Amino acid sequence: MHRFLDLQALLARDEQALSEAFTRVLRSGWYILGPEVEAFEREFAQFCGAAHAVGVGNGLDALTLILRAYRQLGRLADGAEVILPGNTFIATALAVSEAGLVPVLVEPEEHAFGISVEAVEAAITARTSAVIAVHLYGQLADMARLQQLAQQHSLLLIEDSAQAHGARDEQGRVAGTLGDAAGFSFFPVKNLGALGDGGAVTTSDPVLAAQVRKLRSYGSSEKYIHDVKGVNSRLDELQAALLRVRLARLGEETEQRRTIANRYLREIRNPAITLPNAPAFSLQHVWHLFVIRCDQRQTLQEYLASCGIPTLIHYPVPIHRQAGYAELSHLSLPVSDRMAAEVLSLPLYPGMADEYVTSVIAACNDFPHGGSRENTCR
Numbered sequence: 182m183h184r185f186l187d188l189q190a191l192l193a194r195d196e197q198a199l200s201e202a203f204t205r206v207l208r209s210g211w212y213i214l215g216p217e218v219e220a221f222e223r224e225f226a227q228f229c230g231a232a233h234a235v236g237v238g239n240g241l242d243a244l245t246l247i248l249r250a251y252r253q254l255g256r257l258a259d260g261a262e263v264i265l266p267g268n269t270f271i272a273t274a275l276a277v278s279e280a281g282l283v284p285v286l287v288e289p290e291e292h293a294f295g296i297s298v299e300a301v302e303a304a305i306t307a308r309t310s311a312v313i314a315v316h317l318y319g320q321l322a323d324m325a326r327l328q329q330l331a332q333q334h335s336l337l338l339i340e341d342s343a344q345a346h347g348a349r350d351e352q353g354r355v356a357g358t359l360g361d362a363a364g365f366s367f368f369p370v371k372n373l374g375a376l377g378d379g380g381a382v383t384t385s386d387p388v389l390a391a392q393v394r395k396l397r398s399y400g401s402s403e404k405y406i407h408d409v410k411g412v413n414s415r416l417d418e419l420q421a422a423l424l425r426v427r428l429a430r431l432g433e434e435t436e437q438r439r440t441i442a443n444r445y446l447r448e449i450r451n452p453a454i455t456l457p458n459a460p461a462f463s464l465q466h467v468w469h470l471f472v473i474r475c476d477q478r479q480t481l482q483e484y485l486a487s488c489g490i491p492t493l494i495h496y497p498v499p500i501h502r503q504a505g506y507a508e509l510s511h512l513s514l515p516v517s518d519r520m521a522a523e524v525l526s527l528p529l530y531p532g533m534a535d536e537y538v539t540s541v542i543a544a545c546n547d548f549p550h551g552g553s554r555e556n557t558c559r
């Protein structure tokens with residue numbers, strides 16, 4: 182059996198640089214909020230084209246701290262509604278709940294994975310104060326239309342960029358600069374991953390950046406002076422140093438992801454398999470995941486496994502079907518439900534061998550469709 186993602190091999194390519202970064206931090210005697218975090222924040226902001234980046238503990242905290250900061254700045258009221266897509270990873274909703282706000286789930290586009298702009302518009306009420314656009318699987322949501330809608334209704338537009346480091350729109354603007362603020366995750370398997378947890382907030386707003394900076398460190402910008410109730414959610418010096426090494430590789434790794442995705446898009450041909458939509462800006466997709474759809478998903482997954490190809494499901498149970506969100510169980514979200522039943526992620530990672538890619542394509546193309554009962558590898 183191949184691996185879904187060979188993180189060890191991917192990191193082995195940078196073993197020396199990562200070891201040097203580790204040694205540098207080890208010997209520095211400074212482990213929390215120091216020169217490595219400052220340098221990484223500068224470099225990551227520059228990479229995104231954002232004015233500010235603030236390193237935090239993880240991607241969930243990045244989103245939560247944005248919302249908490251806006252509450253403290255008077256931009257979000259108690260119990261305000263925040264619209265987000267029903268097919269995202271649960272962290273997007275948890276951030277809203279954690280900040281004392283009300284998550285409102287709406288459907289994604291029927292034939293793409295991004296939030297439906299029509300569904301957002303239909304869900305706007307007098308209490309709606311923000312929209313979180315998730316760049317799911319590495320593809321930008323329809324930000325131009327969402328920006329317009331947000332402006333019309335005076336809503337904050339927040340990007341969940343946890344899966345989309347470096348994704349660009351047609352004008353070359355990068356995820357992290359397409360809304361009022363963005364949350365990034367550096368969980369190890371993300372396109373830009375640390376060797377542990379990490380996250381960042383990007384924004385062009387110096388006031389928001391300062392508030393998030395304060396919040397991540399007990400609500401304090403001056404030692405032992407606490408203007409607000411904050412949390413402890415900081416990016417470690419060590420993770421920042423390692424991320425600087427990984428960031429230098431990201432452009433090259435994204436190109437490798439695109440090369441593999443383009444082969445899948447061109448060469449997988451099976452009427453039982455729906456390939457991800459490649460809209461006009463698809464060249465700018467960063468392919469965190471390559472997600473196909475199949476109405477006989479389980480049979481396909483078992484078939485691919487019998488060919489030695491591991492696949493994963495992102496995500497099998499939508500948020501409104503989770504016990505932790507029982508209060509949303511009354512919602513009817515048929516598109517999100519159908520996606521959860523049909524999506525399947527194929528292996529795709531930088532450094533994946535050509536022969537492995539070829540074998541994934543061959544197995545997908547050989548999957549018997551049209552009523553055949555056979556489901557072991559040919």
Ligand SMILES: *Cc1c(COP(=O)(O)O)cnc(C)c1O
Nearest residue numbers: 239240241270272273343366368
């Ligand atoms: C990974 C992820 C998060 C959360 O990031 P963590 O660093 O794991 O907290 C949030 N949203 C999406 C879409 C993600 O994929």
